[in-house]
Amino acid sequence: MNIGEVAKRSGLPSKTIRYYEEIGLVKPLRDVNGYRAFRDSDLHKLAFLNRARTLGFTIEDCRTLLTLYEDKSRASADVKELAEAHLHxxxxxxxxxxxxxxxxxxxxxxxxxxxxxxxxxxxxxxxxTAT
Amino acid sequence: MNIGEVAKRSGLPSKTIRYYEEIGLVKPLRDVNGYRAFRDSDLHKLAFLNRARTLGFTIEDCRTLLTLYEDKSRASADVKELAEAHLHxxxxxxxxxxxxxxxxxxxxxxxxxxxxxxxxxxxxxxxxTAT
DNA sequence: CTTGACCTTCCAGTCACTGGAACCCTTATC
DNA sequence: GATAAGGGTTCCAGTGACTGGAAGGTCAAG
Incomplete structure (x- = not known):
């Protein structure tokens, strides 16, 4: 997938997706012409990021959440803690x-x-206020 | 008054006061030694700004509010309009x-x-989100 | 004379993008 | 083959409202 389609499907502007690559949140492959080549897993991540950002998590929180998401042996307590802190x-x-x-x-x-x-x-x- | 005292009395950090001068919200005089010399009217303005910022007005709103404040022939409708927009x-x-x-x-x-x-x-x- | 608390300017960083310029690639049409 | 539209690329600068820090000048007390 090119960036335009991923933008449409993830709900994120292309600019933002490029920015997310720049800060290492996604690592799309590259076609021979230099175009970014997104896999389904990249799209999935970007949609995840969009949702987490919509809930107000900071980028650094998102980075942590993605790591936890991909760590199949995580403790749900870690996620909950982060979410609770954010909730507060x-x-x-x-x-x-x-x-x-x-x-x-x-x-x-x-x-x-x-x-x-x-x-x-x-x-x-x-x-x-006072004298 | 030097900046330190104005900071204490207005509730704004010195850094912020310097910044406000830089963007033209206050125009303190200068002593021969180069120190800023704040008048009562400057202090008053800074306290005004602090209060307005605490209420969440943007700097540009504050600039307008200050202008309106100093325009003794303003219409209160202008102030109300700005405040209402901000409230929304x-x-x-x-x-x-x-x-x-x-x-x-x-x-x-x-x-x-x-x-x-x-x-x-x-x-x-x-x-x-959907398929 | 030195110490410490002031004050000065200037530059860089924050956060999460966003806009724009300058340029390349692809596809379709003439 | 030329051209135009609509992708894509990079890089740089700007946003808002400060904030931190470096490097240095000034002032009063001891």
Missing amino acids: KIEDKIAQLQSMRDTLSELVHSCAGDNRPDCPILKDLAAE | KIEDKIAQLQSMRDTLSELVHSCAGDNRPDCPILKDLAAE
Whole structure:
């Protein structure tokens, strides 16, 4: 398979696939004309990567996950640990964003949004934290 | 004020303050020795920036907000519009993260996490999307 | 005079791509 | 055989918002 087809089938842009090769996540063969020649196993890996990235795993996490995936004697505990750590990070991030949202939402609602200059949003941003 | 004190008082690292000068968000004066000399108004701006960044506004948003803040004839609608757009982005991001979290959480719970190799997390990541 | 805590600039790295330029290969059509 | 479209290739630069580190200047205290 050429890169275009693999892109279509894996859901990843060609650029990204080239990048993944560059950082050693996939190692496609080469045709005589220099084109990358992807095997089914490469496609499979790329789809795996796409899914893992969609779930927010970092590239380094993905690298580890791929290794674990290919290590048939892995302990599922290792995978679970990684996934749990990632889950916690996501939950932290959500909490942080929710706190932003709550504050912002309040500010937005308190602002008249007309053509007068008085604006509680700017007032809040400019507020002294303490003296 | 020297940068160290402004850092302490604004809550921003010195490095960040230098960076903000570099991109034109603040324009402190200079002492004869080359040290940055911050006025109260600079400190005030930096605290404003810190607060806005904490709420997740991009640097470019911050630049606009600062301009609006200093334009005493602004319309509060302009501020509100910017804040609302940002709020929507945050809400989208939250939704996206929640969807990740839900999937991940399910996967984590379905995985025994023992020393056997069987792992639903990897299975899911490797699943074909369609044929 | 030296020590240590400041301050300065400049350069490189982060993360995971993404865009673009310049060029090569393949296939079809005229 | 020329040409054009639509693949593919490499390499370089840029993104956002810092952050780390090196190499060096300045200042106050002892």
